[in-house]
Amino acid sequence: EAQVTQNPRYLITVTGKKLTVTCSQNMNHEYMSWYRQDPGLGLRQIYYSMNVEVTDKGDVPEGYKVSRKEKRNFPLILESPSPNQTSLYFCASSSPTGTGQGETQYFGPGTRLLVL
Amino acid sequence: ILNVEQSPQSLHVQEGDSTNFTCSFPSSNFYALHWYRWETAKSPEALFVMTLNGDEKKKGRISATLNTKEGYSYLYIKGSQPEDSATYLCAFANTGTASKLTFGTGTRLQVTL
Numbered sequence: 001e002a003q004v005t006q007n008p009r010y011l012i013t014v015t016g017k018k019l020t021v022t023c024s025q026n027m028n029h030e031y032m033s034w035y036r037q038d039p040g041l042g043l044r045q046i047y048y049s050m051n052v053e054v055t056d057k058g059d060v061p062e063g064y065k066v067s068r069k070e071k072r073n074f075p076l077i078l079e080s081p082s083p084n085q086t087s088l089y090f091c092a093s094s095s096p097t098g099t100g101q102g103e104t105q106y107f108g109p110g111t112r113l114l115v116l
Numbered sequence: 117i118l119n120v121e122q123s124p125q126s127l128h129v130q131e132g133d134s135t136n137f138t139c140s141f142p143s144s145n146f147y148a149l150h151w152y153r154w155e156t157a158k159s160p161e162a163l164f165v166m167t168l169n170g171d172e173k174k175k176g177r178i179s180a181t182l183n184t185k186e187g188y189s190y191l192y193i194k195g196s197q198p199e200d201s202a203t204y205l206c207a208f209a210n211t212g213t214a215s216k217l218t219f220g221t222g223t224r225l226q227v228t229l
């Protein structure tokens with residue numbers, strides 16, 4: 001089954017304790033992204049990657065790191081989490097169509113993070 | 117940061133009503149406009165990806181139109197059903213950054229019996 005998986009789904013942590021949220025897709029997609037969703041603000045892109053070893057900042061990258069060592073995986077790293085990073089996080093992947101038809105993004109199930 | 121706006125923010129309709137909502141986006145450097153349906157406790161699911169001015173797409177009772185010159189898209193739901201209750205998100209991609217989507221805040225639709 002084609003899917004994007006994220007782990008963990010729920011996480012409670014404390015300020016300053018490094019954490020990693022994993023994201024994996026089995027569709028051989030080139031593009032992967034991380035978003036955070038906060039009430040009243042919609043989905044905001046944190047980082048995106050257009051291929052292995054190619055990453056770029058989205059709209060809200062501060063406090064986050066990513067890596068893309070393999071095509072299928074795109075982990076999100078919070079080196080020193082703070083309470084303002086409490087949010088719902090989504091990973092997504094897509095593939096360039098080459099037809100000018102746009103690229104549908106496939107979303108993971110989400111990770112709800114609470115930083116105390 | 118690009119500005120993508122959706123209206124209304126929320127909407128209550130009765131079963132059987134038809135409804136529509138709007139997504140406004142920058143009209144310059146247009147690449148694609150996406151519509152997603154997001155049910156509570158689930159992940160957003162793609163409805164449409166639209167790229168051509170004047171495009172009209174349809175999936176069952178849901179359809180969407182696109183005007184890239186004036187920067188808006190409409191989503192229509194005909195004969196709303198309770199299972200249509202969800203948040204409908206639009207997302208804009210401009211040329212050169214096709215993998216980078218800017219989302220609107222969504223229209224939350226509730227359909228009651």
